[in-house]
Amino acid sequence: MSDRISAGEDMPWCRGAGREDAVARLVALDFRGELATEHARAVAQALGVSLRTVWNWLAVARREGRLSARTPSRVGVTLDLRARLAVWGGNVAAVHRELAAEAAASGEPGSVPSLRTLQRAVRQDLSVGERAGLKGGEAARRRYDVYGKRPPTHRNACWEGDHKRIPVRVGLDGAAVCPWVTWFIDVASKVIVGVAVTPHQPARDAVLAALRAGISRMEPYGPFGGLPGRVRVDRGKDFLSKAVSRALGAFAVPVDDLPAYKPYRKGTIEALNGAVEEMLLVSLPGYTRRARPAEAYRPDPVEDLLPYADFVKVLLDWVAWWNTEHRPRGLTGDRTPAQAWDADPTLIEDVPEERLAFFALEDDGRIRKITTNGVSWRRRAYIAHWMAGHVGTKVRLRYLPHFDGRIEVFSTEGGGRHLGSAYLAEAATSAQRRALSRVRESRARALKADLKAAEKLRRTRYTATTTAAAPDRRRTETASEAEAEIFRAQAVDLAARALPDLIPPREPPAGWARPRPVPAARPQPEAAPDTPAAGDGADTEPGSGSKE
Numbered sequence: 001m002s003d004r005i006s007a008g009e010d011m012p013w014c015r016g017a018g019r020e021d022a023v024a025r026l027v028a029l030d031f032r033g034e035l036a037t038e039h040a041r042a043v044a045q046a047l048g049v050s051l052r053t054v055w056n057w058l059a060v061a062r063r064e065g066r067l068s069a070r071t072p073s074r075v076g077v078t079l080d081l082r083a084r085l086a087v088w089g090g091n092v093a094a095v096h097r098e099l100a101a102e103a104a105a106s107g108e109p110g111s112v113p114s115l116r117t118l119q120r121a122v123r124q125d126l127s128v129g130e131r132a133g134l135k136g137g138e139a140a141r142r143r144y145d146v147y148g149k150r151p152p153t154h155r156n157a158c159w160e161g162d163h164k165r166i167p168v169r170v171g172l173d174g175a176a177v178c179p180w181v182t183w184f185i186d187v188a189s190k191v192i193v194g195v196a197v198t199p200h201q202p203a204r205d206a207v208l209a210a211l212r213a214g215i216s217r218m219e220p221y222g223p224f225g226g227l228p229g230r231v232r233v234d235r236g237k238d239f240l241s242k243a244v245s246r247a248l249g250a251f252a253v254p255v256d257d258l259p260a261y262k263p264y265r266k267g268t269i270e271a272l273n274g275a276v277e278e279m280l281l282v283s284l285p286g287y288t289r290r291a292r293p294a295e296a297y298r299p300d301p302v303e304d305l306l307p308y309a310d311f312v313k314v315l316l317d318w319v320a321w322w323n324t325e326h327r328p329r330g331l332t333g334d335r336t337p338a339q340a341w342d343a344d345p346t347l348i349e350d351v352p353e354e355r356l357a358f359f360a361l362e363d364d365g366r367i368r369k370i371t372t373n374g375v376s377w378r379r380r381a382y383i384a385h386w387m388a389g390h391v392g393t394k395v396r397l398r399y400l401p402h403f404d405g406r407i408e409v410f411s412t413e414g415g416g417r418h419l420g421s422a423y424l425a426e427a428a429t430s431a432q433r434r435a436l437s438r439v440r441e442s443r444a445r446a447l448k449a450d451l452k453a454a455e456k457l458r459r460t461r462y463t464a465t466t467t468a469a470a471p472d473r474r475r476t477e478t479a480s481e482a483e484a485e486i487f488r489a490q491a492v493d494l495a496a497r498a499l500p501d502l503i504p505p506r507e508p509p510a511g512w513a514r515p516r517p518v519p520a521a522r523p524q525p526e527a528a529p530d531t532p533a534a535g536d537g538a539d540t541e542p543g544s545g546s547k548e
Contacts (some may be wrong), residue, residue: 090134
C-alpha cells in the first residue's frame with residue numbers, strides 16, 4: 001500500500017475493532033517503553049495502511065485517548081422524513097424543496113441541510129428495498145427481499161392451487177370472453193394434477209372440478225393424482241368455501257390458508273401461472289397483452305378468435321406437454337415432471353371411483369318426494385325416465401354448485417343409494433337462449449347510456465385556467481332551456497302531479513272498530529241579573545214575596 005494514504009483516508013476495513021485492537025497494543029508497548037518501528041510497520045502491513053497512518057493513530061491516542069476513528073455527525077432519516085418521502089413517492093429533491101419552503105416561511109432558512117446531505121442520509125439509512133417501496137409500493141419492495149426454499153418433499157405431500165385469468169379472447173356464442181383456469185400442481189414433482197376451465201370468473205364448482213380431476217387417476221385424468229397430504233391456497237373465497245372444505249375434509253386433507261397478497265408463499269403455482277403465459281398464451285390469437293404500435297390497438301374480430309372448445313383443447317395439450325416433455329429447473333437430474341413422479345417411491349393413496357362420482361356435489365339437506373311432475377327443486381321440475389313407478393318415494397338431491405341443468409337423486413333409505421340423474425323438464429332451446437342474451441345485452445347497453453347521460457347532466461365542467469381566477473362554466477344555459485328542463489322534470493314527477501282530493505276515500509267496512517264520537521259539552525244556563533246566586537242567603541222561591 002502506498003505511503004500517500006493519510007490518516008483521513010483510511011480504508012473502511014481499518015475502522016472498528018481492527019484499528020482499536022492494534023492501537024491499544026501499541027499504546028501498551030509505548031507505556032512500557034518497548035515500542036519500536038517494527039511494531040508500527042507490522043500493524044501497517046496487517047491493516048493495509050501506511051506507516052505514517054499508524055503513527056498518526058498513535059498520536060491521536062496519546063493526545064485524545066481515542067483508539068478508533070471519529071464518527072462524524074450526520075443527518076439521519078427521522079419518522080417525519082420517512083412520512084414525507086412516502087408522500088412524495090421517494091423523491092428526495094421534492095422533500096428538500098418542501099423543507100426549504102417551510103424553513104423560509106418560519107425565518108430559519110439555514111436549518112435545512114443541503115440536498116446532497118439529505119440524499120446521502122437517505123442512502124445510508126434506508127435500504128434499496130425500502131427506497132423502492134416508497135416509490136413503487138409493496139410489489140417493488142418485495143423484489144429486493146431474500147426468500148428461502150422449502151425443504152424437498154415427496155409426491156402428493158402438498159398441492160398448490162390458484163385461479164388465473166387467461167389474457168386471451170376466445171369466441172363463445174358469438175361473443176368474445178377471457179376464460180379462467182383453475183389448476184393444482186404437485187410441489188415435489190411439478191406435475192399439474194388437475195385443471196378446470198371456465199369462460200367467466202370461477203367459483204367453488206371450478207375448484208371442486210379441478211380437485212376431482214386431480215384426485216382421480218382414471219381416464220381421462222390419470223396417471224397422476226391420488227389424495228394429497230395438504231393443499232395450499234391464498235385466502236380465495238372459492239377455495240375456502242364450505243363445499244371445498246367439506247369435500248376435502250371427508251378425506252382428512254387439511255387446507256392451508258396462506259396470507260393474502262404474498263405470492264412467494266406458494267411459489268410453485270405462481271411460477272406455473274407465469275410459465276403458461278410466456279410459453280403458450282403469448283402465441284395465441286386474441287392475446288390481449290401483445291405489444292402493439294402506439295395508437296394502433298384494435299381488438300381482433302370474433303371471427304378470428306379461437307372457439308372456446310378449441311382453446312380448452314390447446315390448453316390441455318400444453319398441460320400434457322408440461323407434464324411429459326418440459327424439464328423445469330426446480331427438478332434435479334434434468335427430468336420431466338412425469339419422470340420425477342415415477343421415480344418417487346412414495347405410496348399413492350387412491351380413492352374409489354364410486355366415492356368420487358359425487359365428489360363435487362352439494363346437498364341442501366331437505367327431503368323431497370317424487371310426484372307426477374317429477375322432483376321439484378328451486379321451483380323447477382326435474383324428470384327422468386327411471387322415475388316411472390316411483391311416485392311418492394322420498395329422496396334427497398345433490399347438485400353441482402352454480403349449475404341447475406341436472407341434479408342427482410338419492411334415496412333416503414338404504415344408506416342413501418343413488419337412484420339416477422334428473423334433468424330440467426322445460427329447458428330452453430339454444431336459439432331461445434341466444435335471443436334472450438341479446439335482449440339482456442341491449443337492455444344493459446340502454447341502461448348504461450342512460451346512466452352516462454345522467455352523469456353528464458349532474459357533472460358541471462369548467463374551463464382550464466392559467467391565472468389565479470375563478471373558472472368559467474363550459475356550457476352556459478339560457479333561461480328558456482332551464483325552465484324547459486325544470487318543467488320536464490316536474491311532468492315526470494308523479495308525486496307532484498298527484499291530486500289527493502280527486503278520489504275521496506271509501507267508507508270502512510262495518511266490521512271494523514271505529515273510534516267513539518266525543519259527546520258535545522252541554523251549555524250552562526246563564527243566571528238572571530236580579531236573581532241571587534246560591535249560598536248568599538236567599539231562601540224564598542222565585543216569584544214569592546220576601547219574608548219579614
